[in-house]
């Protein structure tokens with residue numbers, strides 16, 4: 001590993017209306033190293049990377065690669081092709097109506113013959129090879145819209161790594177991946193490193209930083225607060241640098257009394273999930289954990305009426321109910337925080353206020369006029385409770401940082417005061433401090449007798465926050481754990497083994 | 503942190519309202535400049551008589567466009583409006599000439615507009631056919647129906663109806679302008695101050711996310727197409743009252759006029775964005791251009807070229823301003 005820097009970012013400043021996103025930031029990397037970049041939601045990490053990749057124009061500053069200055073106006077494609085600068089964006093960018101292969105080869109479809117026909121055979125072969133890296137065995141001509149969020153995220157990764165890159169930016173690549181998929185990614189990153197590729201790795205998961213990175217750069221309020229060698233720091237120190245205070249307890253879990261049964265599912269079948277039965281009690285946080293294709297997501301989507309179920313019963317408060325649409329689910333007091341915030345969670349082109357109160361429109365709109373005072377009140381309360389970083393409640397949601405967008409999705413459901421709250425990856429991309437806030441709010445809801453079903457890819461999170469959990473594999477329930485018996489290895493083992501036995 | 507949020511909440515308020523006005527303001531300025539140029543070129547342009555003339559034509563278009571605005575914010579275009587208008591006008595005027603009193607005729611206008619809107623609404627929201635395809639089909643069906651009902655001109659005889667179309671309050675403000683104002687205010691209020699309006703914007707912006715948030719997107723679309731049909735019926739009928747006759751071919755071939763005006767007003771074809779003020783200014787600008795050209799005795803064909811050119815230039819300015827051309 002040479003000691004001189006191959007990439008040098010100097011004095012980059014970027015201002016958006018109402019926010020100074022980057023304030024004279026520097027960043028430098030060496031060949032074959034992994035530089036982790038961490039910081040609170042809205043610290044400016046993604047903005048810096050988008051400037052590096054050419055998606056945003058910087059106000060001032062300079063970027064050099066191998067000593068040569070990259071002209072600021074150079075677009076993303078030219079940076080990829082001429083400089084070998086690749087990026088995996090935080091927000092998923094896929095074309096739903098196109099196939100896996102087409103998405104992987106977007107903008108560089110292999111052609112053949114004098115007529116320059118699309119070479120589908122070559123595309124198929126290359127896609128299958130790429131997918132093998134992550135053990136995905138789909139037909140490359142499957143439409144992307146039938147994939148799960150995690151699989152879409154893997155596609156994003158594959159698209160970037162299939163190019164010949166010198167510097168690869170990964171902006172929260174594992175935000176919806178589980179243990180196993182994350183391991184695969186890490187293995188692949190190691191091999192890229194050996195080939196001399198520089199990786200800039202953004203994540204809110206400190207374990208990953210320690211497992212993967214050589215150095216770590218901490219950002220705060222659009223500034224760089226420090227760069228440390230990973231060997232010489234602790235997660236406590238990093239958290240304090242990011243948040244400005246120490247976080248003593250990551251999972252604030254209180255012993256709360258658990259009440260009678262609220263919801264029961266009997267023999268539910270939906271998509272790949274078959275014959276699922278469980279019951280949920282008042283005031284508990286109940287986890288569903290499984291790898292991709294395990295059926296957790298299908299189960300809750302079936303329960304909520306988002307997907308058609310092929311059999312089974314839903315019993316709410318002792319009475320059998322039919323829930324055919326999310327609208328009915330909401331009326332019954334069941335709320336759902338979806339995991340794909342861009343496609344399912346938010347109306348990106350509208351304001352924070354509109355998005356926060358979208359679940360309250362019927363109540364706010366009673367009478368002839370919408371109650372805009374209440375709307376503002378709700379927004380301000382939740383902006384504060386969730387620490388959403390925004391120039392104003394009228395800011396367009398698209399302009400918020402990823403983690404702040406996620407807080408909006410969570411908040412808009414919590415404020416409906418549901419009986420049962422179902423959350424799918426609720427802390428996706430949320431920073432450490434805000435995660436703790438969300439967990440506290442969840443505890444608080446339980447104290448008030450609300451029951452929570454949590455589907456998450458993050459094992460530490462399910463273990464940290466739930467009272468009880470089911471392990472799914474291959475569309476079936478593999479086993480159940482009580483909080484007192486939680487054992488990370490055993491749980492993971494069960495989830496993985498179950499999916500291999502298929 | 504909270505203090506910072508609050509401080510920033512208050513600060514950019516003025517700035518924000520100016521930004522919000524951005525599009526509306528530039529359209530208003532364009533209209534003003536246009537009027538100045540025409541006024542300088544023709545002394546007749548600024549006479550009360552001429553201004554009221556422009557308003558009279560603009561009013562009828564604006565009624566139709568207000569319904570179109572709602573459906574276009576939802577991301578669906580209603581191109582059947584002119585055909586709906588033709589059928590409504592024919593049936594209502596026939597009803598009137600058969601001896602029905604004017605108030606019964608007015609009720610029929612509403613019923614027919616809603617009925618044809620209902621057909622579109624059902625196809626779009628129950629059968630999930632894309633709005634533009636649905637209305638492409640019904641546009642032809644309704645137009646054909648108009649010809650089948652009567653392949654000839656039907657004269658308006660009821661003096662009340664004629665007065666409605668041509669008359670002026672206190673001899674100055676056309677009645678149609680007053681009707682238009684009422685309709686515009688209602689739709690504007692619906693869009694901006696009711697939960698229905700918020701839902702229109704949210705569903706238009708991201709239907710799936712709205713649906714998952716518990717918004718009945720189908721019902722919102724349904725109501726939108728009812729509104730679109732109703733406004734189409736009213737404006738088609740008022741055209742007949744103004745012209746003094748209902749024709750089966752009324753409005754055929756000029757379907758795109760309202761759509762142009764709405765787009766000029768700044769609506770986004772992908773849905774979720776758009777304002778009534780924009781639509782109104784869009785209509786006024788297009789009408790003013792045509793009126794001025796007429797006063798300069800420019801022929802109708804050339805007027806079409808100009809109208810189309812103006813639309814493209816306006817959209818081009820928008821594209822350049824948004825910076826979408828910068829990087830490729």
Ligand SMILES: Nc1ncnc2c1ncn2[C@@H]1O[C@H](COP(=O)(O)OP(=O)(O)OP(=O)(O)O)[C@@H](O)[C@H]1O
Nearest residue numbers: 016021041042043044045046047399400401402403
């Ligand atoms: N397109 C934009 N328009 C306006 N403001 C923006 C835009 N993109 C980002 N910002 C603002 O810039 C700041 C930095 O955002 P950025 O996305 O870089 O944060 P981040 O560090 O990636 O956070 P996260 O961990 O939540 O992804 C935020 O305050 C955000 O609101």
Ligand SMILES: [Mg+2]
Nearest residue numbers: 046090401402
């Ligand atoms: Mg980010």
